[in-house]
Amino acid sequence: MRGPSPLTPGERELIAGYVSGLNACEFCHGAHTAAAVAFGFPEDLMPKLLDNVDTAPVPEKLRPILKFVKKLTLTPARMVQADADAVFAAGWTEAALHHAIAVAARYNLVNRLIHGHGIGANPDTFRARGAHIAGKTGDNWKENESVLDRQGQEKG
């Protein structure tokens, strides 16, 4: 998510938030959407993206990547060369597509880790967690742990 990449950290967070939304993972969706916003994407973009990836006001260059990760998330076995070619035609390299696939695959893992353990979302913490993930404030890891601990205690 933060290593050298043709995709900016903000673009990777947008993909993470989008994939998480498609997988109905409120926990990841909330936090990574907030991180994308902290990196400069408009706050009202994500709902529009989830509503319609073809018409959402994203930079045109990014649209084929978002369409690729949507398909890879919802119907992974239907990927074809044309999906990749649309990404390349927008000016991205093979390395960029590889990075986008890695991010999408990662959130298909993480969303299921959250769903599988029945972890719910607390919208009050999204903005703070997003800012932490984006590296805009202090120690994110500690905060995440405390959120999980709190939820565990409430449940118990």
Place this chain on the structure above:
Amino acid sequence: MPFMKSLPDTANVREIFGLKPELRRAHGEMGRIIMRGDSELTPAERETIAAYVSRINRCDYCYGGHSELAKSLGANSSIFENMFDDVDAVPVSEKLKPILQFANVLTLQPGKVSQAHADAVYAAGWSEKALHDAILVICRFNFMNRLTLGHGLDPAPENFEKRAASMAYSTGPQGKE
């Protein structure tokens, strides 16, 4: 046929990780922990879950390698001759069925997993730790399936057994290479 010219026609997972070598080590380490670390689930059971997830995601590449690997670890080959989406039709032990049911929902409808799905696993005699271990396998293969399908790898059925034998963590219980 891979979607990228930088991958050969015969590309495998190793070559995908060749695009980002630092990820290969992290991924291998994660694999040894999830697939071969201490668990109530035997390596054969974990490979059976891996094959089932790959089957319902229609990832022939991963299904081929991991079904062969499961068989080589002692899983009954009839399981893979009858690996249908419908868990009831898969001839696995009654104990493993609720775990495959859990895998089905978490893979195909991740937002629909409920306490009842977890309770069915516990009712079959598994601990919370075992369910956690199963979830990790399910998550890993939802990642792997998309990594291979996203890059357009050729399933190459003639290589299933060879791939199963060459998996880095498949050579011993401690994952020694």
